[in-house]
Amino acid sequence: AQAFSFSPPALPGSTGGPPVQLVITTTRDFEQLSNVLADVEKAANESGLFIFTNSDLRFETPQIEIAINHDKANSLGITMADIGNSLSTLLGGNYVNLFDLYGRSYRVIPQVPREYRVDPDWLMRYQIRTRSGDLVPLSNVATITQSVQPNALTNFQQLNSATLSAVPFPGRTVGEAVAFFKDYAATKFPEGFSYDWQGESRQYVQEGNSLVYTFIFALVVIYLVLAAQYESFRDPLIILIALPTSIFGALLPLNLGLASVNIYTQIGLVTLIGLIAKHGILMVDFANKRQEEGASRVEAIEEAAATRLRPILMTTAATVVAMVPLLIAGGAGAAARFNIGIVIAAGMTIGTLFTLFVTPAMYTYLARDHQKARAKLEAEMAKAGAQTSDKSGKSSATELDSDGVRDAKGATAQGLQTAAE
Structure with missing residues (x-):
């Protein structure tokens, strides 16, 4: 088990989780995606930037595939429904009825004991009833294949995806982590793989x-x-x-x-x-x-x-x-x-x-x-005042000259009038 702590997102309502979340997307199968994700996680751990890394794609879920031999099943008169109903009854754990005992109700669960369900080899020993009423082991009409599958298959923008979550060391910023993953993706991602962001790192990339x-x-x-x-x-x-x-x-x-x-x-x-x-x-x-x-x-x-x-x-x-x-x-x-x-x-x-x-x-x-x-303004005001004074003096002299001419004309006219008399 792994345990780690980190600060919640600063913006309420944003996606929770670690501050750095790299989403790797591809159209290829999850096996190839898992290999690329493992390489990225290894590089992140060796970079010295992150105190913790984790991914949501892990092949750790056991799975059993049953392959039915249709020819044998048909020759014995066993249909697919017969096989499915028998396995559902023996393994499903569903109750089919209730019965009362000492004033209490109990469920009737037609299921084999646990020790016969945990071992895959016992699966082939389960008995299937044929058309004639005989019981034959499942191994007569089917084979099993054991494999390990991802615990969850996620999609991002309709593409197969896996998310790598990381927490930077104290003193390391989200910007440094984003720059590291961008450089890695640009140089080492195989063809057909791309990346995106979630959580705080997505906010940083979009709004930074x-x-x-x-x-x-x-x-x-x-x-x-x-x-x-x-x-x-x-x-x-x-x-x-x-x-x-x-x-x-x-x-x-x-x-x-x-x-x-x-x-x-x-x-x-x-x-x-x-x-x-x-x-x-x-x-x-x-x-x-x-x-x-x-x-x-x-x-x-x-x-x-x-x-x-x-x-x-x-x-x-x-x-x-x-x-x-x-x-x-x-x-x-x-x-x-x-x-x-x-x-x-x-x-x-x-x-x-x-x-x-x-x-x-x-x-x-x-x-x-x-x-x-201020001095320039005072000089301009003084100059303007001087110009105004000069104009006023010239106007006064002109008025005086005009008055003298009028007086002379008046005196001449008066003298002529006296001589005529």
Whole structure:
């Protein structure tokens, strides 16, 4: 007997069983499938990746096939129904009636004793009644063939299949196990054999790549929202510049085998974008306001880092402490809570450590110089004011000239009128 333990699937409702389940499919018979499965299981045990392997295809069920000689049976007047009914009665164990004895009902079971049923040689000694009423041993009209057959014959997508289940060693991930089986199948599988996945490994193969697209989509949305808020494409970049370090910290426990890539770890990674972005927002927003008040970029970010240090550390501490119940939880769903808790706690801790250094450094290189922008704006406003003053002066001079011409014309007309008189 073999016994082993493993964590249940992180996603409720998914197929149970060990985390790695390789399904080998083929159109060939189960004997050839068993040989290929044995080679795969041997390679898996020798790889050092798995603490336990097991398969559902095992030839360990004894089977007896009875071949009837129809000519002999017909000559003795024995039909197939006679043979079938006799064997069913002697071996079947079905009761045919009830009888009462001392106030109790008992079943009547016409079956040979157990010692005459466990030995295949006794099968040939069973008596079959002929048409004439005589009893002849079964060996006169039949022969038996003993063989060992699989305990179960399974199909996957209408193909003969066998499933190899495996549990990776602590520190080994489902991704490493999947990569090992993929390489083995690509190089050593015979023609006519293919493979698929079940359980957690199937979820990993089908949804593992979706994490990248989900993460990119969330990152783009947050970047665009910050760009609209700050009216700048550089400030959101500074805010999110420490995000890769946070993701590195979150993936570290996954690489150590403490958790696997599943829906809960994906939620934790997406959540980290907002949590780490909050640290950058606190520093960048404060530094921008200090620049508008006249401070330089270096002075502004130094003051912002010092002033916002306590809120950042308290936010990180509160978040990490909030994950502790998830990390130490027990009972149903504990694995799911642990996965999301370990990702957020590790990513938040390492991401905050790097944010305190990376964000100020990137701000000094990438942030807008609000002093220069302010000086440029003031210069443009002064230039615009000067141009407005010049236009106003020219307009006044033109009005004065017009008034003088009108006065001269009036005086001339008045003189001519006086001379005429």
